[in-house]
Amino acid sequence: MTVSRDDALVSIIMPLFNSERFVGETLDSVLAQTYGNWELVVVDDCSTDRSPDIVKAFSQRDGRDRVRLYSLASNQGAAKARQAALSYVSGDYIAYLDSDDVWLPRKLERQLEFMEGVGAAMCFTGYETIEEDGAHRNVVHVPGSMRYKDFLKQTITCSHTIMFDLERVPLDLLSEVRDVPYDYPEDLDTWLRVLKTGIVARGIDEPLAKYRRHDGSRSAAKTKAVARTWNQYTRNEGLNPLYSAYCLFWQLTHAVLKRI
Structure with a gap:
């Protein structure tokens, strides 16, 4: 039986690595959510700055045992940190949040209401792109739905807008990280693996989150990002x-258009 919106626990997973400049604002955006039945699972990937201390202070300030911080023994990257976080969750829904991004206050409430209303297993939202200092750049609009072949040509989502209903999407489907000798986009790999089962991702065309662009983000290295996507396809x-070249062409075209 589907959990009612008033009872559903949302497990928020956050990989953490050297984000002391931004993670405080990210955490505040979680605390500001109008939907309060959440847990935040943070996995620190061997940060060398004050990031873990900021999370600990935030947990004490929240005072409701909703925030748990774990640490990896060695630096393994965001994908392995997310994989570790998934092993600690206990929620009915999974929501992704990177430690430099921000949610608007109604993000969780709006998504849960929408997902339960339409019976969506996977949901994503529109978002605002901001500069490193938080200045507005543009708003990215999203379609009402996307299937596997749509996603190959247009990865319109950002991970921090995505939510899964764990009643409809098995947790082990989200937990796999490939042990391969080449680089690939782990987030895209997960979304495609889910969509390949026939699940349709449903979109809310409202900017309910903010994606921060800065030089330290992995996606900032465009040539490497293209190579990772090519590895994903082929x-x-x-x-x-x-067909890979065809899909990559449309990926790049849509990537340019969503920045205009």
């Missing part, structure tokens, strides 16, 4: 080179 998805 190696992980097993697509032929011609």
